[in-house]
Amino acid sequence: MLNDDAPEPRSGDAGGLTGRIASGPDPLLRAEVLEPQLRFEIEALLPGYVQLEKVLLLEYRRLGLLDGAQVGAIATLLDQVTPASIAEEAGESMSDMAFTLERYVSRRLAEVPPAWHVDRSRNDLQATAQLMYGRARLLDSAEALLAFGRTAHRLAGRSADLPMPGYTHMQPAQVISPGFYFAGVCDQVLHTLERLEAVYRTAGASPMGAGAMAGQELPWDRARMARLLGFPHVRTHALRAVAQRDWALEACAEFSMLGVALSRFATDLMTWGGAGCGFVDLPDHWSGISSAMPQKKNFPVLERIRARTAHLSAAYTDIAIGQRNTPYSNSVEVSKEANAGVPAAFDTLASVLRLFGAVLENLRFREDRMRDACSAEYLGGFTLANLLTLRAGVPWRTAQVVAGRYIVRAVERGLPPAEPDGPLLEALLAKEGHRTGDAVALLTEAMGLPGGLTAKRSDGSAHPDAVRALLAEQGCAFDEVAERWQARRTGVAEAAAALDRLLAGPEGRQ
Amino acid sequence: MLNDDAPEPRSGDAGGLTGRIASGPDPLLRAEVLEPQLRFEIEALLPGYVQLEKVLLLEYRRLGLLDGAQVGAIATLLDQVTPASIAEEAGESMSDMAFTLERYVSRRLAEVPPAWHVDRSRNDLQATAQLMYGRARLLDSAEALLAFGRTAHRLAGRSADLPMPGYTHMQPAQVISPGFYFAGVCDQVLHTLERLEAVYRTAGASPMGAGAMAGQELPWDRARMARLLGFPHVRTHALRAVAQRDWALEACAEFSMLGVALSRFATDLMTWGGAGCGFVDLPDHWSGISSAMPQKKNFPVLERIRARTAHLSAAYTDIAIGQRNTPYSNSVEVSKEANAGVPAAFDTLASVLRLFGAVLENLRFREDRMRDACSAEYLGGFTLANLLTLRAGVPWRTAQVVAGRYIVRAVERGLPPAEPDGPLLEALLAKEGHRTGDAVALLTEAMGLPGGLTAKRSDGSAHPDAVRALLAEQGCAFDEVAERWQARRTGVAEAAAALDRLLAGPEGRQ
Amino acid sequence: MLNDDAPEPRSGDAGGLTGRIASGPDPLLRAEVLEPQLRFEIEALLPGYVQLEKVLLLEYRRLGLLDGAQVGAIATLLDQVTPASIAEEAGESMSDMAFTLERYVSRRLAEVPPAWHVDRSRNDLQATAQLMYGRARLLDSAEALLAFGRTAHRLAGRSADLPMPGYTHMQPAQVISPGFYFAGVCDQVLHTLERLEAVYRTAGASPMGAGAMAGQELPWDRARMARLLGFPHVRTHALRAVAQRDWALEACAEFSMLGVALSRFATDLMTWGGAGCGFVDLPDHWSGISSAMPQKKNFPVLERIRARTAHLSAAYTDIAIGQRNTPYSNSVEVSKEANAGVPAAFDTLASVLRLFGAVLENLRFREDRMRDACSAEYLGGFTLANLLTLRAGVPWRTAQVVAGRYIVRAVERGLPPAEPDGPLLEALLAKEGHRTGDAVALLTEAMGLPGGLTAKRSDGSAHPDAVRALLAEQGCAFDEVAERWQARRTGVAEAAAALDRLLAGPEGRQ
């Protein structure tokens, strides 16, 4: 079944396949649709198509429809295929990849074996070739994300002891550290990596052998074909195998969600590098300048990163709405046009991760400014209230009120947090009927640096030890996930190698 | 830390918590923001908040900060809380849920234990309460999807032998059956159910104990708290635990993708029920009528279903873009407003599944029309070409051409597919230098019904046996997935029961 | 033609309208679809439906199909209709609004005039009633936006002389003023108000008289009906009149774009109110507090505003994708379900504008901090370079370099901008072969405040005079646009009054 938007090639001798369509595609159709499609396929799908043809050769051999010599002749020609030769072959008739490969081989064979191509459809072939492309890009995406995560991980390891203000509602709230923050980034990355495994699982089910929509008429061994193509599973249901491109939809959904998270990380870096903070810096070759403010450097690369993540969400929108309300069947609409933006989505993700990784690689902390910012703010109010309750038995709600009042008064008096006013605290406590014998010590403990970081004791807190413990776990997790992704990559490569071995042996050309 | 958009309640006696803010919320703020928020929380989050308070009681007891009597007194009051009493308590001060609960209990206690509420934040509390809500709705969603899938499965089982035309590009292409089609629907449903498990895994990591953003200062046992709340994991990193609502984003992404698939299934049902097909019917109480065309029935419910799925994709857009470019921190923006549409997304999904399930439950096939439509079309052209190659040794490409020409000529002559013209086929073959001794038999085999269905032999094909085999597998898969979801639901309920037991015992009020 | 998803009512005596559908709607269909729809229509569309029925009465009279007494009897009943009575009437049969009104009237008439309801469709009726609703909401939206704009305008007028840093790339760049900034907000608002006029123009074309899809059979006077309904135009093409809801799509597109702009304004306010700036403040009843940082106030209302604007873009997505790939015809899909979120979009816009307006109303500037921030930064580097070129003839590129070097050296030496170092500037110039006799004067002019504001001379600049000139223009523009919107509102009201007068007179009931 040839239900593609590329009409079949006119064979010079026979006046076309069925005589039903008497003329080639309109030049406008060629220019707007067919040529861009084929250019993309030659660039992206050709290796998959060749591998598929080899698998089909093995199946025809197994089914007794081709003999070893026939298999050998065709396989030899398939191994000679190059993008350039295929482009040339296609140029004359502007058909699709399957036909072009058939023509390429047929014209170079002394005799075309009668049963070659029997009981085949372009639908499952195309779905599978696209999936092989998607699989390769998913492997690359996971690798890129892993590299980004490792970069964040190293950065976190270097900066777990540097105090800096953490913000809520744009206001300094608690002392954190870059190490703590970037451990959070790592956590997000690991989460996405895990979810990408589910997408890869979707991409692991081979459509091959599904035919056009209803299955095929010869006893094709779908499990074997899947194995030879490096797919762990078969997408059994024939219609679902050709009607859907879930892997692309799910990949774009994942990228969109990752993009949302990355846009937030970029926002924080912008704030940290912006006016009023100045906590981070980038070297000159990653910065922009402004002639109006020559003492300042801008970090437009962060704006690029942030805005590029928007393309990821738009790409998801594109593929999702392009599929809506279409028949659940193989169609040009779903199999090609709705997916047209998917390669660009992969590219955008890769670009975002490369740029963001380079930013993290190059990020320098201005420790003095971070420390000053912590010292300038009463970030220990919460700790003070805790201490009043736990050490001096002040009821919690009262402790909160007193801590608040202390800070308000101290700020009014221009006292920095590092200069505790014991009598003031005692006076405020007394008004509520409480006292602590050791006001200065409590204040020092609550407000002093680096007490801010070490006051936290819970798992997953900003305490440097807690951060380091989490980073150690994350390091293992990165190793494990890296191993799994590497194994997937190896599996794909090994399947291709095994396929060539089979073709060379008694099940193939011998 | 109270970093919410609900200002703290003014306590009548003390002039407010910190003296910092001297007046209650503006009436406009109340009406537009605070009241709707609290109404939602009372309706949706109250049970979670109560359960959380109980867990905190156990922790305070474990930490030696409350004694059994204090725990008992508070637990007793918590058990008396009702939506109405909380609404009344909140009405006066329009604060958030955590404060309202605190006030409710405090005003009814003879003495508020000093350390109750020490070292607590509203941020992780709120994140956890929302997660408990989301978890419950995910459980319901999975159940609803499972029920829909089972309905499709039953329908498929009843209709695997009915031939009907399958369409590609809106044209009849191959013989399929409703059973085959709905087995594809089941496959999609099972796929989504599996992916929902990943979302539920995201929703299985407890934020409790993360504090405001940087962790907490007492040695809270985060793993124990998670267990008591029925969460299998801890979301360790404190910032990530409160800055994200991944579960909601991921749930909406999943619903969006499911919605895309459902919109396509609904499209096919519309086509089947529409003019020119008339393959399916719905009973009167599921149909609309048209006075202009009284002999026709409309199926507006399909339009409702299809358009409602659009809301699911819009809900994903809403939550995703509401989070973009915000700081990675706890915020009203991400934790409340960006999620504001999530409950409606759950409702929409439930409604779509209920309506679509009812449609499948009530769907009737007009077997005669389906069969007639198959008979009227030359759906066996592909089979004929296969047979010419496999039985008569005609080279595949030639076989395709000849099969095509045969059909074109037969259609020109007005021959129906069921009336084979053996001499015509032989004549066409002869022109290409081939012959088959048995043209009529080949034609009959290729074009006859129900040969269309049984001609397919591959796994996952439309052959009734293949469909039944797949349905059997799917039946098992539904059972397994149902069991897993049921176990999750049970786990949540058991945790709540265990919590109450603990509270009643020596680790609690004794 | 009754092509709605509400089946027709069962008339008790006759066993249903056509005998074609034998049973009422399924309870699930009622609960999920019909009841919510009718509830909405009673709340939102009833006045429009009643007005439409009156117009139809006048047309039936004009066509000689009803006499004055018949018109009078029906009109009297229509004037008695209330939401409650219609809800009661509907309750029994759960039909749509048109039927319910017909029933309500018919059951109260001694005799139903035979020709009442002849040649009518529910399709154009519903399209028109929805349009009347949309028109009213557009009028309210324009008014709300106007009020918001006026608030920004007043704020701008009060603050055109206050210097503050303007930021690009998160870095202080040039001196601006709040007045300048909010004049920009006004400009955006005026732009949107102008674009809303185009949407209102779309909403000004009456579908009435289009029938079901192909037009009607009596010589209805569509222009007169439009006039009586307060529509300036007729949507002539019958199919387009009922197949589209452009006004809703276009309104949501406009709100989405406005939302994008408002999200950016909110972002700036967040920055100005956030750490490191502290330029603006809100009174307590518009603020949130944080117990951890009692000296700080949060402004969560800004987060609410910003995140709510995301709902506006999501609403556009919803209606747009709900319509995609549907037939171009009247359908439940496009006419009802795809539009289901439109009322909420109007509500959200109103809420955002009310909240944002209140924020602007309550915004206080911390002039000292704004001034200090200007003084702390070398915002006059660009001016200095200009002066070097224009006063001292230094080539522009060299002037830029020298100005930059001066600032870098001055910052290194810890010099504030207000302390010019003439010799340094001369030395740097000398190295490039230039001199200015008056380095201190140039530096003072370039770096001094409020020179920053008055250095700008172009139209539309931050110079207070330029701002005031622009504000004066904007004031006029607001007046003009307000007048136009008021005229539209008046026009609608006058049409309704004229309709009642006509009904009372010789063309109506007399």
Next chain:
Amino acid sequence: MLNDDAPEPRSGDAGGLTGRIASGPDPLLRAEVLEPQLRFEIEALLPGYVQLEKVLLLEYRRLGLLDGAQVGAIATLLDQVTPASIAEEAGESMSDMAFTLERYVSRRLAEVPPAWHVDRSRNDLQATAQLMYGRARLLDSAEALLAFGRTAHRLAGRSADLPMPGYTHMQPAQVISPGFYFAGVCDQVLHTLERLEAVYRTAGASPMGAGAMAGQELPWDRARMARLLGFPHVRTHALRAVAQRDWALEACAEFSMLGVALSRFATDLMTWGGAGCGFVDLPDHWSGISSAMPQKKNFPVLERIRARTAHLSAAYTDIAIGQRNTPYSNSVEVSKEANAGVPAAFDTLASVLRLFGAVLENLRFREDRMRDACSAEYLGGFTLANLLTLRAGVPWRTAQVVAGRYIVRAVERGLPPAEPDGPLLEALLAKEGHRTGDAVALLTEAMGLPGGLTAKRSDGSAHPDAVRALLAEQGCAFDEVAERWQARRTGVAEAAAALDRLLAGPEGRQ
């Protein structure tokens, strides 16, 4: 002010502009960001930049800062600029377009005039150059849409008398004609063309002279600059002039909405060309074939068109969400990256319109099938009920019931609509207490073709005369709108010519 993401070029001799940034851009930054950006700008923005430089020359001359000879020397060099020479110039330093042009000219001048480039910003320059690009593409888009509309208009004119079934809810409802349908398409196109004028109005306000964000320091004549650039207006407010790219946002919104409408038209063509209808055909060079169904032709081009319209809505999403939550200021984010997809959106629109126009150009109607489909259905039920009321005085509701019953009985008996059964109608009427003396005549009038079309009498109906009247109006409207768009194009061209004349004269180089 150089607040771009392209760092300034290192000038070989001077060690860089300010000494602040010591190294060129990182190779990754070049590859991922700078080179693609500059490639795009050279391809798309160069002519605008050159024209802008010429306008600036005239202003410098007017301000007395350059003399005629200086202007002449620079203008001569500007006229020699080519994409290739600029690409070469840029290659070394990878800066932005403004710098590259400056360098290109400076290196070829004997002496660079000191004041050339004084008081300039890259921000308004870039905003204006982009706007000139956008303006050109808007002109092309309007032209393409106009051409598409004219094609639909011609098609409508040829087919206003051909009866075909019109569908609601996928069921045949009333008789319409292709002419009627495509007049609706024309109406939609005219509507969008009118709305595009509003977008062009947005694009007609010149940002030039706004400076970096706060305005400029010399008395630039912004109105004159606008005029010389062919802009009818000035975007006065300086910040708004550089902070926004409304034209791009609004253009994409418009394309998105047009895309939604086009997707619906494509859906109808798919239905008409699909199984069960077969009303339309395309010639072979616009069709696809299927070897499985050789007698069928597919129309994949319709799927391409429909799915491509999804890209238009995704492009709107992209630009809208890329801008959300960014500062309202000039930024790389809003001015470049968020807009990155806009050129592709213009391309997609052009492609969709070309392809869809070609489809309409090539569309052939199968009149016999359309007529047969009308004859096979009782499309005149509504007319019959009308006639019963108007001719025989049967109350409307009863007339509806009787018409419905008649059709149900007739269908049961297998009567085609063209064979009226007078006694049956009378019998049904009698049961309700009515009669008409002329049942057969009424039935013939109601059910006969082409009565279906001519039964409609209202303005805008499917009656061929009404269609022709509307088409005549639309023809005038197309002419008028074409004239307006042509005038805009001419205005732009004339401004460029006038600019060159001025440059050659006493205000320029003389």
